[in-house]
Amino acid sequence: MESEKSSHGANHHTNVACPFCGILCDDLEIGPSSEGLKVLKNGCVKSVAGFERKLVEPSPQVDGKDVSLDEAIAAAARLIRESHLPIFGGLATDVEGVRAIMALAEKGGGIVDHALSDAQYRNFKVLQTSGWVMTTLTEARNRADLFIIAGSDVHKLHPRFFERIVCNEASMFSDNPPKRTVVFLGEGLDQSAVKGNRIGEVLTLPVKTDRIGEVLDAMRALNKGATITGDNIGGLPRAAVEDLLERCKAASYGVVVWAPPSLSFANADLTVQAVSEFVKDINLTSRFAGLALGGNEGAVSAGAVCGWQSGFPLRVSFASGKPDYDSERYAMNRMLYAKESDLLLWLASFTPDLSPPDTDIPMILLGTPSIKPARTPKVYIPVGTPGIDHAGIMVRVDNVVSLPLRKLRNSTLPRAADVLEKIEAAL
Incomplete structure (x- = not known):
């Protein structure tokens, strides 16, 4: 198309x-x-x-010297063939790119993990252990009358989220949709994009991010009739927490929004669990849902494809000849720190910002031309960006829609999927 x-x-x-x-x-x-x-x-x-990044088309390199694409592919294949336990990381690519790297990891006996999976696992752990009730971008856009932004600087991660989902004036289900209340539960969150005729009240509850779970757990207890003493809850005035609970109970469709990359503190998955359990409780008498954002650098596509291909989330090892899943043992950053791998293949095809970790193990880098690794990789192959240099497909952050990406310019940069398939064929 x-x-x-x-x-x-x-x-x-x-x-x-x-x-x-x-x-x-x-x-x-x-x-x-x-x-x-x-x-x-x-x-x-x-x-x-x-x-608007300028098109640059450098040559592939081996040990910092320009070579042909075929020579770089042969060198990459040799490194993988000689490796005892390679890691296939980064994974910033489209669906076809992830499919190709999964096939290469299976044939090469390696481990797959996305660069941003530490954040994703704040969600995965909750989904695996207790489940949740989630909405989609479209449902939230058309139905919600209350948004709670939980400890996440959404505007920084997703600059158009408020414009497209929260502040939109039209609705599929009403010619005159009700005003929306937006609650910022956290400190220092950018509220500048919350504006327009659709917005009613904007409330700020400046709780420390690592105490949001405490507030939500208290709201669950209050909702069940439990007695909580004291004038403060999680560092907030008790009256403000009680008011938020009443707003949640009165909402026709409430949504708690969070972005796992923003919850960067110890045991942050417990905060996600507190959100999820609160949503379940309010759903007994009203309509409430969660909405997890994030998914930049193709993270959602990587997690989805890994699930389709292996039956497990990210952090899967093929070293035994079959998929073996362990979210702690096969975490890329832990393995690199412990020097448990002898080769890293890093894939970053969207932005030059996703630089590979600074490690002294040999590295194969498939990246955008302007990427700047801390150390010279053994093999560097510049690849095109999906949605600019070639067509592709990506999975949206709510996991319900796959969208086509277009080729917008002529470029000699190869698709990451094509390079990975050629490396696999050369093994």
Whole structure:
């Protein structure tokens, strides 16, 4: 399916999906500029930085010296073949790229883990142990009248979330939708994007992020009629917590929003569990749901494909010849620190910001041309960006929609999937 083109010309694309955050906004307008591409409409800081990055097409390298693509592929295959336990990390690519790296890891007897999986596991652990009630971006956009932003700087991670999901004036189910209440539960959260006719009240409850779980657990207890003493709960005035509980009970459709990358403190999965259990309790008498964001750098696609292919989330080892799952043992960062691997293949095809870890083990780097690793990799193969240099598919952050990505410019940079398939064939 080709990108829609307007009357402005063949290089003017509308309804473009943006791969640079997990929301995958699909309403962008992209046109040509003197230096490449330009975001003409519905952009954000992430999309502008991604789409307007200048096209650079360096040569592959082995030990820092330019070589042909075939020579680099042969060198990469040799390193994997000689490795005792390779790690296939980063995984910042589209669905086909993850499928290819899974096949390579299986044949090469390695371990797969995404660069951002530490954050994802704050969710995975809760889903695995107790389950949850979740909504989608579309449901939240059209039905919610109460949003609670729990300890997450959503505007920084997903600059258009509020614009597209919270502040939209139209609804599929009403010509005159009710005003929305937005509660920021946390300290220092960017509220600048919460504006417009759809917004009613905006409340701020400045609780420390690592005490949000304490507040939600107290609200669960109060909701069940338990007695809680004291004038403060989790560092907040008791009256403010009781007021929030009443708002939740009165909402026709409430949504608690969090982004796991923002919950970067010890045992943060317990906060996610507190959110999930609170949502379950309120659902007994009203309609309430959670909405987990994040998923940047293709993290959601990586987790989804790993599940399809292996039956397990990320952190799967193929060293035994079959998939073996252990969320602690096969965590990439732990393994690198403990020097339990002798080779790292790092894949980062979206942004140059996802640099590989600074490790002294040999590395194969498949990355965007402007990526700057701390150390010279044994093999470097520049690859194209899905949604710019080639077409592809990505899974949206709510895990219910896969969106097509378009090829917007002519480039000689290869697809990561094609490079990985050639490495696998050379093993």
